[in-house]
Amino acid sequence: MSLFTPFVQRSLTLRNRIAISPMCQYSATDGMPDDWHLVHLGSRAVGGAALVIAEATAVSAQGRISAHDVGLWNDAQRDAWRPITRFIEANGAVAGVQLAHAGRKASAQRPWEGGGALTEGAWTTVAPSAIPLDAGWPAPVALDGEGIRAVIDDFRRAAERALAAGFRLIELHAAHGYLLHQFLSPLSNRREDGYGGSFENRTRLLREVIAAVREVWPAELPLWVRISATDWHEGGWDIEQSVRLARELAALDVDLLDVSSGGLVPHVKIPLGPGYQVPFAARIRREAGIATAAVGLITEPEQAEHIVAHGEADMVLIARESLRDPYFPRRAAEALGAKIDAPAQYRRAW
Template sequence: MSLLFEPLELRSVTLKNRIAMSPMCQYSCEEQDGQVNGWHLLHYPTRAVGGVGLIIVEATAVEARGRISPEDLGIWSDAHLPGLRELAAKIRAHGAVAGIQLAHAGRKAGTTRPWEGGKPLYAWTPVAPSALAFQAGWPVPEELDEAGLEEVKNAFQQAARRAWEGGFQVIELHMAHGYLLHSFLSPLSNHRTDQYGGSRENRMRFPLEVVEAVREVWPEELPLLVRVSATDWVEGGWSVEDTVALARELAKRGVDLLDCSSGGIVPGVKIPLGPGYQVPFAEKVRREASLKTGAVGLITDPLQAEAILREGQADVVFLARALLAEPYWAYRAARALGAEKVWPRQYDRAFPG
């Protein structure tokens, strides 16, 4: 049997296969209110119909000031719950596990959308561990003081509560790509001199406190995932060895799987892109930290995805742009790997024999 189409149990939740949809921002809240709209209600359920086992809804802001762009989805208010409930229900109705990524963009918040240039809007003052701009021409963020740290921690905790009340079965904390929690981890962006800066242990402290706060309210029977940048790809930055140490601490705090991405902390970095270029990070963490991992990054071919699982490099394969280009990728994968059909019976006529 194909491993890609084998179920995976995460606490009380069973994924019907090992295909996961990566959280990819849609920047589609045209009213800039963080509300689910028709685009989201079409975009995500389509991938559920397409046979994906786990769908992680895009980076959803735990604070309004934590949005990458003003058009990001939000979960900072109970007013977002009706739309989130409808979205989670539609994902589940079509056979996928409904997950959502909880995020805070930190010093990279408040930009135009990618197709509008991704430039800073100066619409609000971003926050960060240190008053260091992401790059020249970007706003200098406000350094979070003790009260600010508690405010952010509470925002993540309340967002987790809303995710549960909204019917989601999995949450993923965004600790990658240069956003707020990642910026605490990396010495390139964290120049604090208090208990939250300096040593690796200190730099991990606030992200781990957020995990603890979330796990307090997120039901014990439901899985908690974390997405991390396994390396900054910069000398003197966060490294894969640091990620292994972090993974061990996350496991102690009830994290069930580490989604291993990379980069994003500083601009202008040359990343050696290629098929499965981040897979070795997932493999190393899985082997050395004894934590389930997800592989992501230029995974496009069903045989490639199957090999990652068979070689023990990861437990789940996260697809990103491949699912934007091909929402029914899982159908092709099932046929290529000789798995049982994953398409609904309404589509049988498209796959005779």
């Protein structure tokens, strides 16, 4: 049963191949996680996942998607995360966090409030180039050298706080049209300096962020990166560039690529369907020689088992299915004939 075999990365042993994908809750005040986050993330650990990754966690106030995002840009936020990571770990899962900067997609409404650019309470956004996300969105400020250095330092400091908060795995968010992805894609990066133009220049910021995080993140703990394998748009970032990037990141002590897609530009046609992004993860794993995680419309136990058993990815990340069913790993184990431990308080149910 491949889905329920352990997965070892550096000093960590994940109890199975199911992880909870970062999913924004837009429910924080001043970047502080609260009881909602404890119950939301903690229930997924109780549900049997091997790894629970906290949602996109802003490395600066400017880098929030919305005014209600969680963060790790100050020590009070660090301290607020500690009871959450303790609970996750006490229930057999590894606590991970996704560090993020939204770039030009920042200063937005929550999805259930429309999801567009804020009109009240808005703040100035930044990006590689002064190109608005879409009609009705403000033009961001193009980052200068000092601004780029500040972003790198924000990621470094957030990684330090993540360690102190009890997280044991970091994922850097370089997907879905957020700042690091904006630098990668020629659709959003029109710079003519050392951070734009060529593949080497467009990937420079991500490589420098990785190096900065690795300076403070222990060698015995894994570092993951989430990428969008393609922009689904002509002239944008694509799978060929993703494979090339993956080879370079493997040499920079990145342990796994979490392979998603899209999010950079609106109004693109994406061929949605069960497991539609899995071929990207499989190709990167095969051609770049780095571990991958598969995401995207993975909803059935047999589907998840097939992905791991056939070497298409090393981990399966469950997102919206885990919102519908926090106990998906336990349901999958029953469907596949595997046995996983339950908390002592729940064992009489099995």
